Amino acid sequence: TSVATGATVSPAPKKRAQLEVEASASPVSVKDVSNRSSPSTRSVKSMAQHQEEVLRLFRNDGRILTQVGRWKKNKTTTACKLPAIDVRPGQEIVGQAIERMVNGRLGVLSRGIVLTGENEEVIPTTRSRRFSITGAMSAAGPKKSKEKVIFEALMDPSFRIPSVCVASVAGTFRPTKVRGMNVPKEDILAIWWEGDVFLYSWLTSEELEFFAADGDSQLGQWIATSVVNEQSLQKVVSI
Numbered sequence: 439t440s441v442a443t444g445a446t447v448s449p450a451p452k453k454r455a456q457l458e459v460e461a462s463a464s465p466v467s468v469k470d471v472s473n474r475s476s477p478s479t480r481s482v483k484s485m486a487q488h489q490e491e492v493l494r495l496f497r498n499d500g501r502i503l504t505q506v507g508r509w510k511k512n513k514t515t516t517a518c519k520l521p522a523i524d525v526r527p528g529q530e531i532v533g534q535a536i537e538r539m540v541n542g543r544l545g546v547l548s549r550g551i552v553l554t555g556e557n558e559e560v561i562p563t564t565r566s567r568r569f570s571i572t573g574a575m576s577a578a579g580p581k582k583s584k585e586k587v588i589f590e591a592l593m594d595p596s597f598r599i600p601s602v603c604v605a606s607v608a609g610t611f612r613p614t615k616v617r618g619m620n621v622p623k624e625d626i627l628a629i630w631w632e633g634d635v636f637l638y639s640w641l642t643s644e645e646l647e648f649f650a651a652d653g654d655s656q657l658g659q660w661i662a663t664s665v666v667n668e669q670s671l672q673k674v675v676s677i
Contacts, residue, residue: 550597605664630671
């Protein structure tokens with residue numbers, strides 16, 4: 439199966455002093471981009487100057503693919519953030535790290551991911567309290583942010599994830615309301631990569647922000663319902 443991840447990267451990403459993670463108010467459509475093929479050459483040749491590249495992947499209902507934790511030896515740990523990867527300094531041009539993550543760590547999900555070519559540069563500020571990319575807040579305050587570029591992408595609505603990758607079926611966990619926010623009734627997806635099992639789900643922008651900043655306990659209870667067959671996951675190839 440071919441991987442539809444080769445959209446042209448914009449040569450001049452927008453600069454923003456503070457990240458606003460927002461889902462579209464209306465469903466997202468992949469009508470015009472789902473059949474794009476990978477270009478043979480890149481339009482951007484400049485070496486990446488930022489430290490991290492981030493994927494903001496929308497489903498057609500506006501929900502965003504979010505890493506909610508990890509699984510290891512029957513134990514789960516929370517980590518509510520957008521999928522991100524460090525750039526190899528002096529080795530990668532703009533967009534190369536995100537392709538490396540899509541074609542690697544996101545495993546079988548790569549079959550349905552279509553990069554739109556839209557991206558934006560994020561300049562971290564000390565006033566920002568957006569934790570959805572860099573991780574949760576520590577006791578001493580937010581972790582130091584990295585300069586990053588966020589790449590927009592859409593999930594092909596015809597893509598169906600293999601059942602072995604569903605670690606927790608939607609509705610398995612009976613949510614209790616915490617400060618007005620319930621755990622979403624969405625599957626938890628498990629992807630194996632290089633000895634680690636990453637847990638993902640589809641969140642709204644409001645859910646993403648809440649569980650990244652204030653809902654760690656509730657998130658932990660939810661992902662603890664995950665049942666992972668690591669040996670079976672290793673057999674699921676991405677391409």
